[in-house]
Amino acid sequence: MKQQICENEKVFIVDGLKQGIRRDGRGNLDFREFKIELGTIPHAFGSSSLIFGEEDINIICAIKADLQKPLPSEPNKGQIRFHLESSQTGSSLFTREEQSELNKNRLTSILNALYGNIINREELKVFEGQFCWFLNVDILVMEELSLQQIDFIGLAIRSAFLDFQLPSVNATLNNNTGKIEVGLVEEIYEDQENTDKLETLKSAKNSPYILSIGFIRDEAEDVVVIDADDQENQCFDQLLHISVDNNLRIYGIEQSKGRSLQSGLLSSKFFLQGNLTKILKPKIIEFERISQKLIKY
Amino acid sequence: MRIVVPGDYVDEGFIAGHGTYEQEGKIYASLAGIVHRIDKVICVKPLKTSFKPDIGDVIIGRIVAVENKRWTVDINSYQHGVLNLTNINLPGGLQRRRSEEDKMQMRNYFKENDIISGEVQSINTHDGKINMQTRNLKYGKLINGFLIKVDHNYIRRMKSHILEFFQEDWQPIACIIGTNGYIWIYTPDKLTQNTQQSEVKVISKETRVKMAVLRNSIIILEKVQLPIFKDTIQKVLDSQRQNAIEAKDMLKSYEILGKEAKYLIESEINLKKPVNLQLIQTDINNQDFIMN
Numbered sequence: 001m002k003q004q005i006c007e008n009e010k011v012f013i014v015d016g017l018k019q020g021i022r023r024d025g026r027g028n029l030d031f032r033e034f035k036i037e038l039g040t041i042p043h044a045f046g047s048s049s050l051i052f053g054e055e056d057i058n059i060i061c062a063i064k065a066d067l068q069k070p071l072p073s074e075p076n077k078g079q080i081r082f083h084l085e086s087s088q089t090g091s092s093l094f095t096r097e098e099q100s101e102l103n104k105n106r107l108t109s110i111l112n113a114l115y116g117n118i119i120n121r122e123e124l125k126v127f128e129g130q131f132c133w134f135l136n137v138d139i140l141v142m143e144e145l146s147l148q149q150i151d152f153i154g155l156a157i158r159s160a161f162l163d164f165q166l167p168s169v170n171a172t173l174n175n176n177t178g179k180i181e182v183g184l185v186e187e188i189y190e191d192q193e194n195t196d197k198l199e200t201l202k203s204a205k206n207s208p209y210i211l212s213i214g215f216i217r218d219e220a221e222d223v224v225v226i227d228a229d230d231q232e233n234q235c236f237d238q239l240l241h242i243s244v245d246n247n248l249r250i251y252g253i254e255q256s257k258g259r260s261l262q263s264g265l266l267s268s269k270f271f272l273q274g275n276l277t278k279i280l281k282p283k284i285i286e287f288e289r290i291s292q293k294l295i296k297y
Numbered sequence: 298m299r300i301v302v303p304g305d306y307v308d309e310g311f312i313a314g315h316g317t318y319e320q321e322g323k324i325y326a327s328l329a330g331i332v333h334r335i336d337k338v339i340c341v342k343p344l345k346t347s348f349k350p351d352i353g354d355v356i357i358g359r360i361v362a363v364e365n366k367r368w369t370v371d372i373n374s375y376q377h378g379v380l381n382l383t384n385i386n387l388p389g390g391l392q393r394r395r396s397e398e399d400k401m402q403m404r405n406y407f408k409e410n411d412i413i414s415g416e417v418q419s420i421n422t423h424d425g426k427i428n429m430q431t432r433n434l435k436y437g438k439l440i441n442g443f444l445i446k447v448d449h450n451y452i453r454r455m456k457s458h459i460l461e462f463f464q465e466d467w468q469p470i471a472c473i474i475g476t477n478g479y480i481w482i483y484t485p486d487k488l489t490q491n492t493q494q495s496e497v498k499v500i501s502k503e504t505r506v507k508m509a510v511l512r513n514s515i516i517i518l519e520k521v522q523l524p525i526f527k528d529t530i531q532k533v534l535d536s537q538r539q540n541a542i543e544a545k546d547m548l549k550s551y552e553i554l555g556k557e558a559k560y561l562i563e564s565e566i567n568l569k570k571p572v573n574l575q576l577i578q579t580d581i582n583n584q585d586f587i588m589n
Contacts, residue, residue, distance in 0.1 A: 019501075
């Protein structure tokens with residue numbers, strides 16, 4: 001949390017949200033502007049950079065792959081690990097280092113919960129029980145870390161996975177040593193030098209988005225807010241992060257604020273009458289359109 | 298104009314001033330900025346500075362802590378400002394000495410995280426401590442609005458820091474432009490001149506839209522790197538009305554909206570330039586020619 005706000009500011013913001021207008025003129029369900037570019041880091045297997053908001057906060061995401069032995073509990077699945085950094089957590093020169101470290105841990109745990117299965121991890125298998133791809137997802141945020149960035153961090157990771165290409169490999173049994181060896185598959189061109197054959201992941205196209213939804217309890221009707229900034233996050237009674245894919249299948253729900261899910265939210269009108277779909281669907285369609293443009297590019 | 302970065306060679310044979318250091322008789326820059334030379338002293342003026350208050354500046358701050366007989370206030374400067382209990386207006390405008398009782402109920406006046414407006418009363422020449430005061434009905438706790446932050450370099454020192462817009466409507470919108478880069482946007486009472494309000498008001502949606510327009514205009518001015526004062530803000534508001542751009546779409550088309558204000562500043566700069574004497578002379582000659 002960046003800066004605590006006072007009671008009077010909270011009253012102003014909450015009244016505005018109840019009337020359906022925010023301080024910068026957006027409605028309750030409007031997203032901030034953002035811009036995505038794919039393949040900004042050439043030496044990564046997949047990368048993207050995203051700029052959002054009026055402060056032009058920059059998020060860079062790169063995925064790097066490694067061949068490793070899979071976990072014994074999941075012999076035919078690869079691993080994904082998220083590493084989140086910001087300029088603040090990187091150097092002791094910045095103030096409030098401890099706070100930013102806490103924020104970093106919180107955001108990383110949300111990412112692990114919601115994006116642990118962002119792609120079908122079985123696609124990362126090379127040879128069962130022996131070799132699998134180990135993906136390191138590095139995310140760099142050029143700003144103080146806070147909860148308001150989680151939607152866009154998720155979007156950056158998702159677009160990096162769209163750009164992601166793994167070199168295709170062959171696993172063969174060496175008869176002399178009795179061990180399994182892994183070799184790269186080369187693509188053969190007649191007039192060019194041979195290069196490694198690359199493959200995209202099939203499940204990346206259907207990977208989920210993260211959406212943060214804030215709730216303000218009201219007698220008449222709960223106020224629902226999407227894409228809130230730091231000051232608005234402080235005014236919510238409840239804050240949820242949901243990962244949904246384009247078929248509106250929910251992959252995970254994480255809660256950052258408020259009472260337990262069951263007592264508050266699940267009994268509210270919001271979940272009962274299919275309102276979630278009403279709110280999420282236009283957002284998902286919008287995201288989908290943007291990401292389809294990216295692939296063509 | 299010469300721009301240097303830390304470690305750049307600047308000159309030699311001069312006296313090293315601010316933002317420079319001397320090594321083996323040569324002067325190097327220790328800051329990123331512009332080189333200035335006054336007589337024999339050479340110094341580097343940094344491009345980006347933290348806010349340096351002057352006496353009499355109108356500033357907006359957020360209370361950080363309540364201490365013994367004083368408050369510390371975050372004013373976006375090199376250190377926190379200090380507001381003494383003796384330097385505030387008591388509610389109701391009472392004039393009396395501050396008693397022990399007042400000291401006990403300091404949180405009734407200003408709490409932590411409250412936003413206040415005030416004036417710089419004095420700056421200690423020894424340690425740079427900033428003393429604030431709010432002994433004026435203009436100053437005090439701010440409610441019924443919201444705060445935005447801009448770079449303080451874009452703000453000039455003006456006669457009045459309380460600006461009103463949309464005056465033709467029954468509900469004007471005002472903003473207090475703090476010299477330190479904090480700007481408070483609120484709905485003023487039309488009858489009284491006091492900016493200090495005691496009650497939380499009900500603000501209609503139309504008013505909120507106008508507040509959003511004003512906020513976005515100020516952000517646009519910061520984005521196109523223009524000074525923020527009454528005329529430039531008014532220009533952005535005018536072009537917003539002409540182009541009929543909605544409040545939420547203003548930031549997308551900031552270049553169009555900032556164009557008018559840019560012309561204004563450019564013409565202001567051109568006025569200050571020394572008049573081209575040659576041009577005037579040729580004009581006179583032409584007139585002579587016509588007369589002949």
